Amino acid sequence: MTVVQELSLAAKVRADFPILHQEVNGHPLVYLDNAATSQKPRAVLEALQNYYQLDNANVHRGVHNLSARATESYELARDKVAAFVKATSRDEIIFTRNASEAINLVAYAWGMTSLQPGDEIILSVMEHHSNLVPWQFVAQRTGAVLKFVGLTADQSFDLDQYRSLVNDRTRLVAVNHVSNTLGCINPVAEIVDVAHRQGAKVLIDGCQSAPHMALDLPSLGCDWFVASGHKMCAPTGIGFLYGKLELLEAMPPFMGGGEMIADVFLDHSTYAALPHKFEAGTPAIAEAIALGAAVDYLTAIGMDNITAYEHELTAYLYQQMLTIPELTLYGPPPQADGSGRAALATFTVEGVHAQDLSTLLDQSGIAIRSGHHCTQPLHRILAVDSTARASLYFYNTRAEIDSFVAALKDTIEFFKGVFEDED
Numbered sequence: 001m002t003v004v005q006e007l008s009l010a011a012k013v014r015a016d017f018p019i020l021h022q023e024v025n026g027h028p029l030v031y032l033d034n035a036a037t038s039q040k041p042r043a044v045l046e047a048l049q050n051y052y053q054l055d056n057a058n059v060h061r062g063v064h065n066l067s068a069r070a071t072e073s074y075e076l077a078r079d080k081v082a083a084f085v086k087a088t089s090r091d092e093i094i095f096t097r098n099a100s101e102a103i104n105l106v107a108y109a110w111g112m113t114s115l116q117p118g119d120e121i122i123l124s125v126m127e128h129h130s131n132l133v134p135w136q137f138v139a140q141r142t143g144a145v146l147k148f149v150g151l152t153a154d155q156s157f158d159l160d161q162y163r164s165l166v167n168d169r170t171r172l173v174a175v176n177h178v179s180n181t182l183g184c185i186n187p188v189a190e191i192v193d194v195a196h197r198q199g200a201k202v203l204i205d206g207c208q209s210a211p212h213m214a215l216d217l218p219s220l221g222c223d224w225f226v227a228s229g230h231k232m233c234a235p236t237g238i239g240f241l242y243g244k245l246e247l248l249e250a251m252p253p254f255m256g257g258g259e260m261i262a263d264v265f266l267d268h269s270t271y272a273a274l275p276h277k278f279e280a281g282t283p284a285i286a287e288a289i290a291l292g293a294a295v296d297y298l299t300a301i302g303m304d305n306i307t308a309y310e311h312e313l314t315a316y317l318y319q320q321m322l323t324i325p326e327l328t329l330y331g332p333p334p335q336a337d338g339s340g341r342a343a344l345a346t347f348t349v350e351g352v353h354a355q356d357l358s359t360l361l362d363q364s365g366i367a368i369r370s371g372h373h374c375t376q377p378l379h380r381i382l383a384v385d386s387t388a389r390a391s392l393y394f395y396n397t398r399a400e401i402d403s404f405v406a407a408l409k410d411t412i413e414f415f416k417g418v419f420e421d422e423d
Contacts, residue, residue, distance in 0.1 A: 356415070
């Protein structure tokens with residue numbers, strides 16, 4: 001009997017990503033910086049090209065054929081994103097340049113107008129700067145107070161401390177779904193439930209969850225959810241805000257300009273209905289259309305399939321990295337099957353700067369991230385200036401993990417030799 005081995009997900013899709021098939025410094029590229037940005041499949045690249053080659057025109061403003069086609073594709077992309085997160089209305093999806101803009105939209109349109117002195121905003125110490133700095137602005141201008149949830153012993157979100165922080169003065173909880181540094185998957189359903197019982201609103205930063213897991217935002221119950229397209233196979237310059245319809249309707253516009261208006265007079269204006277109220281000016285048309293193509297691509301693969309395959313990769317990555325005694329790994333470990341955390345590993349090597357590690361790995365064609373990953377406060381809590389991070393996506397393979405681990409071991413040995421020579 002002939003046994004046919006099932007191809008891994010990566011083996012099925014890698015041909016779709018032209019950028020992966022190149023050499024860097026004479027070695028096959030191993031791209032392990034997916035938490036920073038993902039690569040783009042041909043379907044997305046073709047969507048960008050087709051718009052500019054065939055349909056390039058401004059949306060919503062013309063009756064000619066090109067404008068009608070561009071508008072149809074742009075609004076169809078909104079429908080695709082709405083279906084991807086299971087929004088109850090397409091008007092709950094606002095296109096933004098990125099997740100940072102989406103958070104700032106909520107901070108200015110809701111936070112600046114709704115919060116009063118003494119109101120409390122709860123964040124966590126693991127937040128990306130994009131979900132920290134806007135709330136600092138809000139607190140400085142409104143007199144609201146920032147409070148922070150710390151870490152448990154295994155460097156996860158401290159749910160017990162969070163419960164103790166939420167009270168009748170809490171107005172907003174803004175936390176990430178998945179930490180881009182620690183890799184922990186935060187208990188967002190419980191976070192939302194606790195906040196709502198005190199009448200507080202909840203914003204979820206989904207930059208590290210939307211590319212990797214199935215989402216049902218109405219069931220989750222959050223009031224706002226943000227994501228960046230470039231981390232989920234779409235281009236840079238496009239992201240989205242999901243918001244509950246009644247909240248978005250009550251919020252004033254974030255920016256003024258064309259498209260977000262109904263009528264303009266010399267001394268006042270009236271505003272367009274959702275979602276256009278929050279999309280002033282010419283939008284990122286091609287990028288939004290390409291985001292729709294990315295959503296199609298991910299949906300065709302199946303988000304559950306992506307999650308399951310990334311669990312396999314996570315288990316294998318940790319198995320291999322635990323063979324290197326010089327490493328310190330951050331964040332909670334995965335379960336035996338690789339579940340329970342994101343498909344990334346943040347680490348340090350004693351005596352070796354993360355940037356030096358990253359630089360030498362690049363000489364072997366291995367692309368990882370080094371630095372503070374836009375989580376400086378968290379790094380201060382971890383008592384490290386900089387960490388290295390290898391982050392995976394569904395087009396990565398076990399063979400690439402092997403190449404990374406082998407190169408990492410060689411790099412550590414190289415630095416050991418340098419230190420011995422200095423002694």
